[in-house]
Amino acid sequence: MRFIEPHAHMVSRVTDDYERMAVAGCEAVCEPAFWAGFDRSSAAGFFDYFCQLTGHEPKRAAKFGLKHFCWLCINPKEAEDVKLAEEVIALIPQFLDRTNVLGIGEIGLNKNSRNELKVLEMHVDLAARYNQLILVHTPHLEDKLKGTRLILDVLKGDKRIRPGRVIIDHVEEHTVAMVLDAGCWAGMTLYPETKCSPARAIDILENYGQERIWLNSACDWGVSDPLAVPKTAVEMKKRGHNSAMIDKVIYQNPRKFLGQCPKFKIG
Numbered sequence: 394m395r396f397i398e399p400h401a402h403m404v405s406r407v408t409d410d411y412e413r414m415a416v417a418g419c420e421a422v423c424e425p426a427f428w429a430g431f432d433r434s435s436a437a438g439f440f441d442y443f444c445q446l447t448g449h450e451p452k453r454a455a456k457f458g459l460k461h462f463c464w465l466c467i468n469p470k471e472a473e474d475v476k477l478a479e480e481v482i483a484l485i486p487q488f489l490d491r492t493n494v495l496g497i498g499e500i501g502l503n504k505n506s507r508n509e510l511k512v513l514e515m516h517v518d519l520a521a522r523y524n525q526l527i528l529v530h531t532p533h534l535e536d537k538l539k540g541t542r543l544i545l546d547v548l549k550g551d552k553r554i555r556p557g558r559v560i561i562d563h564v565e566e567h568t569v570a571m572v573l574d575a576g577c578w579a580g581m582t583l584y585p586e587t588k589c590s591p592a593r594a595i596d597i598l599e600n601y602g603q604e605r606i607w608l609n610s611a612c613d614w615g616v617s618d619p620l621a622v623p624k625t626a627v628e629m630k631k632r633g634h635n636s637a638m639i640d641k642v643i644y645q646n647p648r649k650f651l652g653q654c655p656k657f658k659i660g
């Protein structure tokens with residue numbers, strides 16, 4: 394088996410996780426910028442985090458034969474403070490030339506507030522100005538449907554954005570169709586407790602097809618599993634899906650989307 398982990402917060406994980414992922418067939422891991430589990434007190438905290446994502450973490454992954462890529466932004470959970478967001482967004486362009494940076498993410502919404510929307514629009518503008526791919530986080534539970542609609546409206550409202558260069562992550566049964574219909578890619582997050590279970594993700598694949606869709610573990614500092622993608626592949630096999638279909642979902646699809654960034658080279 395070979396797979397790409399397109400959404401993992403490896404700064405929160407131990408080296409054993411890198412080793413287990415490599416043994417399971419992982420060929421590349423991609424790390425969106427995320428909430429640290431606590432609010433950072435200044436833009437300087439983000440500067441250091443961006444240095445970690447673009448400098449230290451790729452070296453740590455390389456020790457296990459893994460390529461490491463990342464995405465940069467201020468995440469929606471810290472986007473309520475618009476002034477801080479402006480300061481952080483101003484830091485990003487100096488990092489965009491780093492060899493492992495794929496684009497702007499994970500941006501999006503958390504509580505669907507007015508300030509979050511403003512910061513989302515600022516990020517979309519940044520991505521458009523620098524011709525960057527976009528990775529979007531959608532809110533949890535009862536906020537997801539409304540949040541996904543609001544996000545799609547922002548993306549459609551900026552004519553510079555091509556939907557095929559946007560992945561909208563954490564889709565579920567009630568949001569996957571609207572994301573695919575908008576021409577965007579859809580990501581399904583496999584969590585042991587919330588978000589998608591492997592069984593639900595496979596149901597969605599069976600109902601909506603395997604085009605423009607990928608799986609990720611989004612493993613972070615909380616309860617999560619860096620092997621969720623290969624474990625779901627095993628479940629797909631048990632349901633009778635052939636190896637070509639499995640390879641498409643866990644390897645070819647993320648490779649196709651991420652390959653739109655010339656820096657994404659693997660194999």
Ligand SMILES: [Zn+2]
Nearest residue numbers: 425427499611
């Ligand atoms: Zn994430």
